[in-house]
Amino acid sequence: MTVTKQVEIIIDGRKIRVPQGTTILKAAAMLEIRIPTLCHHEELSPSGSCRLCIVEISNPSQNPDRSWIDSACVCPASEGLNIKTHSPRVLKERKLIIELLLSRAPDSQQIMKLALENGITKPRFTAADEGKSNCILCGLCMRVCNELIKAEAIGFSGRGIKKEVVSPFKIAGDLCIGCKACEAVCPTGVINFKIENKKLRKQDWGVALEMIFCPDCGQPVGTSVQMEQLKEKITITDELLSCCPACRRKKNYSVRTVLHRTAKGLSDVSDYNRLTSKETG
Amino acid sequence: MKLTGNEQLVSVRTHLTEKKSTLRTVSLCGGTGCRASESEKLLVLLRKTVTEKNIDITIKETGCHGLCENGPLMVIRPENIFYQRIQPSDIDEIVEKSLKNGEVIERLLYEDPETGRKLIKENDIPFYEKQQRLVFAQNGHIDPKSIEDYIITGGYSALTRVLSDLSPEEVIGEVEKSGLRGRGGGGFPTGKKWKSCRIAPGSSKYVVCNADEGDPGAYMDRSLLEGNPHSVIEGMLIGAFAIGAREGRIYVRAEYPLAVENIIKAIADARKWGLLGEKILGSELSFDIEVTKGGGAFVCGESTALMQSLQGYSGEPRTKHIHTTESGLYNLPTNLNNVETWANIPIIINRGAAWFNKIGTPGSKGTKIFSLVGKVRNTGLIEVPMGMSLREIVFDIGGGIPGGREFKAIQTGGPSGGCIPGQYLDRSVDFDELTSLGSMMGSGGLIVMDEDTCMVEVARFYLSFLVEESCGKCTPCREGLWQLLSILTRITEGKGKEEDLAALEEIGEMVKDSSLCALGKTAPNPVLSTLRYFKDEYMEHIVDKKCSPGVCRSLFQYKIDNEKCTGCMLCQVKCPYQAIEGRKKEVHTIDTAKCVKCGICFEVCRFDAVKKV
Ligand SMILES: Cc1cc2nc3c(=O)[nH]c(=O)nc-3n(C[C@H](O)[C@H](O)[C@H](O)COP(=O)(O)O)c2cc1C
Ligand code: SF4
Ligand code: FES
Numbered sequence: 001m002t003v004t005k006q007v008e009i010i011i012d013g014r015k016i017r018v019p020q021g022t023t024i025l026k027a028a029a030m031l032e033i034r035i036p037t038l039c040h041h042e043e044l045s046p047s048g049s050c051r052l053c054i055v056e057i058s059n060p061s062q063n064p065d066r067s068w069i070d071s072a073c074v075c076p077a078s079e080g081l082n083i084k085t086h087s088p089r090v091l092k093e094r095k096l097i098i099e100l101l102l103s104r105a106p107d108s109q110q111i112m113k114l115a116l117e118n119g120i121t122k123p124r125f126t127a128a129d130e131g132k133s134n135c136i137l138c139g140l141c142m143r144v145c146n147e148l149i150k151a152e153a154i155g156f157s158g159r160g161i162k163k164e165v166v167s168p169f170k171i172a173g174d175l176c177i178g179c180k181a182c183e184a185v186c187p188t189g190v191i192n193f194k195i196e197n198k199k200l201r202k203q204d205w206g207v208a209l210e211m212i213f214c215p216d217c218g219q220p221v222g223t224s225v226q227m228e229q230l231k232e233k234i235t236i237t238d239e240l241l242s243c244c245p246a247c248r249r250k251k252n253y254s255v256r257t258v259l260h261r262t263a264k265g266l267s268d269v270s271d272y273n274r275l276t277s278k279e280t281g
Numbered sequence: 282m283k284l285t286g287n288e289q290l291v292s293v294r295t296h297l298t299e300k301k302s303t304l305r306t307v308s309l310c311g312g313t314g315c316r317a318s319e320s321e322k323l324l325v326l327l328r329k330t331v332t333e334k335n336i337d338i339t340i341k342e343t344g345c346h347g348l349c350e351n352g353p354l355m356v357i358r359p360e361n362i363f364y365q366r367i368q369p370s371d372i373d374e375i376v377e378k379s380l381k382n383g384e385v386i387e388r389l390l391y392e393d394p395e396t397g398r399k400l401i402k403e404n405d406i407p408f409y410e411k412q413q414r415l416v417f418a419q420n421g422h423i424d425p426k427s428i429e430d431y432i433i434t435g436g437y438s439a440l441t442r443v444l445s446d447l448s449p450e451e452v453i454g455e456v457e458k459s460g461l462r463g464r465g466g467g468g469f470p471t472g473k474k475w476k477s478c479r480i481a482p483g484s485s486k487y488v489v490c491n492a493d494e495g496d497p498g499a500y501m502d503r504s505l506l507e508g509n510p511h512s513v514i515e516g517m518l519i520g521a522f523a524i525g526a527r528e529g530r531i532y533v534r535a536e537y538p539l540a541v542e543n544i545i546k547a548i549a550d551a552r553k554w555g556l557l558g559e560k561i562l563g564s565e566l567s568f569d570i571e572v573t574k575g576g577g578a579f580v581c582g583e584s585t586a587l588m589q590s591l592q593g594y595s596g597e598p599r600t601k602h603i604h605t606t607e608s609g610l611y612n613l614p615t616n617l618n619n620v621e622t623w624a625n626i627p628i629i630i631n632r633g634a635a636w637f638n639k640i641g642t643p644g645s646k647g648t649k650i651f652s653l654v655g656k657v658r659n660t661g662l663i664e665v666p667m668g669m670s671l672r673e674i675v676f677d678i679g680g681g682i683p684g685g686r687e688f689k690a691i692q693t694g695g696p697s698g699g700c701i702p703g704q705y706l707d708r709s710v711d712f713d714e715l716t717s718l719g720s721m722m723g724s725g726g727l728i729v730m731d732e733d734t735c736m737v738e739v740a741r742f743y744l745s746f747l748v749e750e751s752c753g754k755c756t757p758c759r760e761g762l763w764q765l766l767s768i769l770t771r772i773t774e775g776k777g778k779e780e781d782l783a784a785l786e787e788i789g790e791m792v793k794d795s796s797l798c799a800l801g802k803t804a805p806n807p808v809l810s811t812l813r814y815f816k817d818e819y820m821e822h823i824v825d826k827k828c829s830p831g832v833c834r835s836l837f838q839y840k841i842d843n844e845k846c847t848g849c850m851l852c853q854v855k856c857p858y859q860a861i862e863g864r865k866k867e868v869h870t871i872d873t874a875k876c877v878k879c880g881i882c883f884e885v886c887r888f889d890a891v892k893k894v
Pocket of ligand 3: 036037038039040047048049050051052053054071072073074
């Protein structure tokens with residue numbers, strides 16, 4: 001086995017040794033230094049796109065006069081880096097990035113909170129779509145759908161300010177299984193599935209999926225496609241599967257024990273459950 | 282014929298040279314510029330006439346000569362007679378007098394605007410005099426569709442030298458010593474890139490040629506692929522040998538059909554001759570090249586986006602903490618170089634790194650091809666040694682500004698370059714010097730601007746291009762550029778506020794610092810450089826609500842000068858909106874309510890009576 005080299009870096013004046021390649025975000029977390037993030041998710045591939053996590057970096061042993069800006073969530077630690085997470089330059093640029101994000105998602109609680117924390121009271125800018133989309137294009141929804149759920153039901157289309165998240169060709173909602181993982185990870189809360197006429201719907205993606213309701217309490221449990229997929233992954237009786245988690249527990253049955261017994265697709269299902277925790281409890 | 286060894290290539294070259302050297306040739310330029318002035322028609326006519334009159338001469342269609350402004354161009358050899366602006370009606374006379382009897386037709390020669398002298402040879406023309414044509418040396422001489430032509434001029438001799446005399450490390454050493462830096466924009470040292478790709482672990486490796494050329498108005502890479510495709514192939518072969526790659530890719534804009542056609546033909550010929558494929562020239566080197574046509578998005582020229590696009594995904598850059606030389610195409614070590622970079626390689630191997638290293642400045646070696654356009658007499662493609670001053674380029678090669686206007690700025694580096702004002706005209710073309718002036722070398726676009734240019738509008742124009750081309754992945758570039766554009770638009774419409782200047786600077790600096798890829802990191806250049814050098818012009822727009830050059834339509838009105846108007850009625854007749862009133866021989870007036878400021882009256886008035894106020 002190859003041993004990863006340890007490197008020493010300085011974050012906000014504090015030294016830390018980490019394996020080479022550890023992201024600056026992770027290294028900072030070890031020192032309990034909080035760097036704000038939006039497009040980053042531990043379980044998903046890195047994106048480095050929102051740029052909220054920018055930090056100022058220099059390498060004094062190579063060039064003491066030069067420093068540059070990079071995103072902490074993707075930039076790997078290498079020997080001798082000196083990182084400032086709250087330098088005046090970082091704070092100024094981060095604030096402006098938040099202002100720009102706010103112009104895109106003026107109705108988002110989380111972005112508004114970020115803005116307030118950073119001293120933005122009145123937005124200076126209007127986005128190209130006047131903030132109608134409320135989407136900051138962080139790509140979390142797409143990545144969770146592609147990488148964990150593996151449904152590949154949504155993706156980006158267009159370029160620049162015309163970029164948007166769509167279902168393939170903007171019509172075929174049939175890849176969507178209705179797991180709502182995208183809704184759970186969306187930082188602006190703009191993804192909203194609705195249950196209407198016993199179907200789970202998201203009109204702009206062309207989604208209308210049959211819902212299963214708990215036979216005991218009548219609560220919605222999940223879509224029938226989702227249930228079919230779950231059945232393939234875990235050992236569970238049809239009766240239990242159709243129950244909502246609360247009623248399942250009442251029947252003294254924990255999904256988690258089943259999960260741990262099932263080797264096949266273990267990580268998928270546990271991730272899946274955690275990410276869809278809003279729904280399945 | 283499949284060549285199986287170096288000696289065979291040498292003897293074939295000797296044989297071809299003997300056979301062809303006695304022949305007279307007439308080359309007609311078939312480059313982009315000349316084709317636009319219908320050179321293809323001329324070629325058909327020339328072929329027909331020569332056959333009819335039964336004249337023993339080889340007719341060639343070559344790549345771009347550079348002086349596109351004066352096309353279509355023709356050179357008759359061995360006399361080296363250079364004709365320009367040829368019309369179909371000239372062909373008969375050319376064939377009869379020049380091709381048959383070697384006579385010179387005065388009318389078709391280039392006339393030096395300074396001295397009025399008629400010049401016979403291409404090299405006597407001032408446009409060419411100060412150029413140093415290395416990479417472009419054979420453009421205009423060889424038929425790009427003929428591998429024989431390339432071989433006669435010494436083509437593939439650098440490859441044979443590498444295969445017989447040098448180790449991969451020695452080749453990389455030569456390229457490093459030459460000081461060659463990438464011509465695609467970044468200016469990264471080529472030898473260093475090759476080395477890191479060579480030492481990167483990987484079961485297989487790629488060399489890739491970047492012919493995306495998404496920079497509007499630039500056509501140097503296009504002209505190289507069209508005019509001398511084998512020089513790019515030879516460069517890639519040498520790179521493949523040095524790096525240890527078996528597969529090559531050329532990513533070329535689909536909008537360049539002739540470049541695609543010529544490079545595909547060249548690859549097929551090279552395969553037939555045993556210069557691509559298995560065991561090239563009997564050596565251990567096996568290498569082949571595939572051509573991929575790209576959609577031509579500007580961002581697809583960025584290295585990581587280009588590789589995404591080559592793999593069939595949409596071209597979106599990724600962060601470059603892991604270099605593409607380690608993990609690029611299909612996650613394998615990949616060495617990407619620009620067309621012109623590749624074409625420099627055979628020259629370096631043939632002439633030696635020491636020779637190459639003498640050309641240029643301490644930090645930038647060799648020559649650079651530029652497309653010189655805008656308000657300059659001689660527009661076209663030029664190749665100059667690094668270190669030449671901007672003044673020499675604009676005034677000696679370019680022949681200065683036409684129409685007695687004043688020079689205002691030169692925009693370098695493509696859409697995300699900057700504008701350099703007159704006080705820096707004596708600075709030289711050099712990667713680091715241009716960057717220090719707030720611009721960049723980029724791919725080599727040079728746009729000359731005269732006093733009639735509005736610099737705020739220039740910034741707005743480039744930003745509108747960049748907003749369209751931003752991939753939209755990261756916040757600073759996607760949103761920041763849009764805000765810059767909105768502010769600039771406001772200013773050009775006369776709705777600017779003084780605090781806008783601070784906002785432009787603040788956003789520009791942030792986008793430059795925090796964007797994910799080099800598109801965003803350079804995109805604020807047009808704004809920041811014009812703010813740096815032409816702040817007064819911004820202030821004029823904001824405070825006085827005026828645009829002195831008379832470009833921003835919201836900020837001026839057309840008015841007829843009572844003193845100068847003769848009442849000729851021409852403007853009145855031409856105005857498409859019937860906005861001009863006045864009887865014959867009486868002073869006319871423009872009804873501002875009807876005027877849409879199309880500027881037609883301004884253009885047609887022969888008495889300079891229409892003014893912008
Ligand atoms: C937005 C953008 C567009 C680019 N377009 C091109 C291009 O059209 N052609 C090119 O050779 N390089 C282009 N580049 C530079 C490439 O990313 C890369 O640096 C270059 O191809 C490497 O080759 P070189 O080292 O020979 O210059 C572009 C870079 C950016 C950021
Ligand atoms: S800088 Fe612009 S082009 Fe580059 S990744 Fe960001 S949005 Fe895309
Ligand atoms: S969290 Fe790092 S760029 Fe978005």
